[in-house]
Amino acid sequence: MKRWLILSATLLYAFLHAPLLVLALFSFNAGRFTVWEGFSLRWYEEAWRDARLIESAGNSLWIAAAATALATAAGTLCAYGLWKRGSKLLMTGLTVSLVTPEIVTGVSLLALFQWLFRYAGLQLGMHTVILAHTGFCLAFVALVVLARLRTMDAVLEEAAMDLGAHEWEAFRRVTLPMLIPAVISAALLAFTISFDDYVITSLVAGVDTETLPMVLYAMARRGGSPVVNAISTVIAAVLGAGILASEALRRKA
């Protein structure tokens, strides 16, 4: 390979990875400033003792878990239905949901919830965040699972039905087992997207609910602190590990 190509690729990989690596490195710094003063876990301890951070992390986990479960169930079924019988309308809906800028999704959901508040007394809170997250995770799940289904042969299900299986049985005992790795990988993707979301969440969470990205965002807007580095490192490590696991599963599938 040409030398300049290797050089530019190396520089670009450094550009992609160095910022996070440096951030992670300085989360273990004993000092407050960006000068290395020795290894320490003090910022991790400080983060652990911060009740607001821990509570918001709990909220984020709970929201991401609920939204992932709902979106994965609905999205997998949807992909299956679309595989058996295409629906241009639904496909368009999924595409629109995927390409809508986050800020537009956020304000449109805010308008919906405010309308529901006025006519049905619905308050903002965890439930509105979970509904919003389920909504924007759905398209990701459906399209990931559908991509996998399209590589599978419909003949297998037909064979099962020729042998006397009902449609539901054929799905549960033939298609679903082959689909599981794709479903898990889609669920991890949904979890990541939900756990990370700030823009939409901050608009629909109301005043009493705070998620981890909301707290981090507020800290970052004030200029940040080593505590933010520590939490960022934990989140990046956990999400990164989740995604690598999902990739490994998908490749095995």
Place this chain on the structure above:
Amino acid sequence: MNRIRNLALAPAAALLIATVAVPFAILATYAFRSRGTYGGVVSPWTLENWQRLADPLYAGILARSFLVAAVSTVLCLVLAFPLALAITRSGRWKNLLLALVMLPFWTSLLIRTYAWMFLLRDTGLINTWLLRAGLISEPLPLLYNWGAVILGLVYAHLPFMVLPLYAALERQEPQLLEAAADLGAREWQAFWRVTLPLAAPGIRSGVLLVFIPCLGTYLIPDLLGGGKTILAGTLIQNQFTSARDWPFGAALSLALMAVVLVLLWLEARRSQEALL
């Protein structure tokens, strides 16, 4: 037999109606109504919100959003091309190198943007090092400007450009370049007249995949621009929060959405296949 299939589609259809169709319908009615004295949405129907889009102040912000998205997209293309080319020619390292492109993309946009704040701010890593090395006597204003915003946009969206380019380049037969060389083409001629034109479909999808999210970006200009860099996304957020002018915010949202959908439609028509 169709009952199970319909049943399978029902939950997703209900979700899309509740979280996409109805919210957009509400926005669409708000966009033609007026702002109340206390920031509510009130009855008189009007076209004023749409006329305000042409106001030089707002038209300027929208034009700037286009410009910033275009500059970021071009920079992404220029940076992603050698990277994608290097990956296609890397033999057995291919999968690892691709995964390394994807990895930062999956580890939280908020954190990756914050990482740049950590590097660029006055007390950040770059300024600290330059100060200690005695190269500067005062911190350089690296953060909270347009340069930082574009840097953040390029950094966040680079993987979106690398992947379609890689897919397009991967399909090219290496023999084509050999043939070009046999026919007397120099290396750069072969690149301009063989590699680049054949990569056109990948370039088009990459450009779209970067331009569209950059156009509606909110988080990156808010953090790296420090509230001084107003773009379409920031303007929309503003209307729904501090400015409390929901009808105008709704008109802005629909206008942005219309641009996004037209771009996608044009590309879908051109390539005769769905982008996704």
